[in-house]
Amino acid sequence: MTIDELYCKVRARKAIGHFQHGVTEYAKEMLESVIGGDYDGIDGKSFISALKVSHLLNHVGGDSIAVRGRWNEAEVAKIGHLCSEASRGGNFLVYDSDILERLCPPSQRRRNASRAMELQARALWQAVNIIGAVAHNG
Numbered sequence: 001m002t003i004d005e006l007y008c009k010v011r012a013r014k015a016i017g018h019f020q021h022g023v024t025e026y027a028k029e030m031l032e033s034v035i036g037g038d039y040d041g042i043d044g045k046s047f048i049s050a051l052k053v054s055h056l057l058n059h060v061g062g063d064s065i066a067v068r069g070r071w072n073e074a075e076v077a078k079i080g081h082l083c084s085e086a087s088r089g090g091n092f093l094v095y096d097s098d099i100l101e102r103l104c105p106p107s108q109r110r111r112n113a114s115r116a117m118e119l120q121a122r123a124l125w126q127a128v129n130i131i132g133a134v135a136h137n138g
Contacts, residue, residue, distance in 0.1 A: 001138055003051060004044035007031040009134045022103040026092065027127035030056040048135045053079055056128055057086040068135040083124040087117050092124065
């Protein structure tokens with residue numbers, strides 16, 4: 001499967017609820033940056049075997065973790081840490097209001113105002129998991 005095909009499968013997934021719609025948007029953005037050629041040696045025509053977590057999170061710490069495959073406990077913990085760093089590092093949405101708009105319905109935005117980066121890190125983690133699951137299951 002190519003990354004373009006993976007993108008089509010992720011895009012076709014049905015999301016239920018505001019948060020899951022936001023997670024899908026993050027997953028699509030992650031793959032769009034790869035498809036767009038933001039990384040040397042990999043683009044939409046590349047096979048998913050070339051896709052690393054570092055491509056998804058724009059974080060060199062994930063260079064050793066393939067997206068397609070089963071992750072061990074250490075890799076799972078590392079991916080969670082990288083998602084947190086990517087959220088706080090400005091690799092994705094930067095402003096709390098934008099994050100809350102993407103991930104929370106209007107009725108929950110005020111309540112979650114102090115947790116925007118934490119919510120984004122959790123959404124990034126879920127987005128990486130969705131991409132990994134779709135890549136693994138074809």
